[in-house]
Amino acid sequence: MSNHQILNPADHGTLRVHTGAGAQFGDTVMACLTVPLEFRAVQAHYPIVFRRDAASGQFSALAMFGFDNGENLFLEGDRWDARYRPLAMAIQPFLIGRPAAGSDTPQVHIDMSHPRIDHGGEGTRLFDEDARPTPYLETMAGRLGDLDHGYRQYPAFFAALERHDLLEPFTLDVPLDNGARHSLVGYHVIAEDRLAALDGGALGELQLEGQLLPIFMAVASLGRFADLVARKNARVALG
DSSP: OOOEEEOOHHHHTTOEEOOSOOGGGTOOOSEEEEOGGGHHHHHTTSOEEEEEOTTTOOEEEEEEOOSSTTOOTTEETTEEOSSOOOHHHHTTTEEEEOOSSSOOOOEEEEETTSTTEESSSOSEESBOTTSOBOHHHHHHHHHHHHHHHHHHHHHHHHHHHHHTTOEEEEEEEEEOTTSOEEEEEEEEEEOHHHHHTOOHHHHHHHHHTTOHHHHHHHHHHTTHHHHHHHHHHHHHHHO
16 A cells, blocks of 8 residues: 655655566566657657546557566666666656645655665665765756656647547557457557648648647657567567
């Protein structure tokens, strides 16, 4: 169960966080949320797909790491085999919170039940001996700000996609070298034919709104499925 607390030096002055990769830190996930402002960096390594929440009807964007629940094909022991980790993974165990009353000012919260938390002498400190944030914590705060800004862009981004009917259902059949087959169902991708058919006015509108670049980055990312299949075949071959 999560245990979110507002991060502060009085309560967390000696707290340490494990910053490496590993199954023991919760990295065995097949996907994580991603936001449009990082699509350029994400598409260099991971496919980007979209999923509609059945309850709310709202879309979210996902960076894919594998084909099965609990499968991260980029996790190799204690190493994450990609130069970029999506913000939603990179900021753990931190998160953005806001005061309950009135203010919209974001605060840095920490999940004290997260497996990256260390109450002993291992890991990276969050505050120095003078109760000042360490360079690591300052970096995390910056990433949290980026992620928060990205989430705030979600409504406009998905409104633009729906306005131009640019999302379509996506199913991927994955035949493996050993004869097994995997399928990805229940996701959406950018409808490339409808994107290509947009007139200059629609494209100009998307460009002015800042939506055109992340749309094309999402399209480009689909080429990474071939890399993901290659990683899956290599993992299967190793047993």
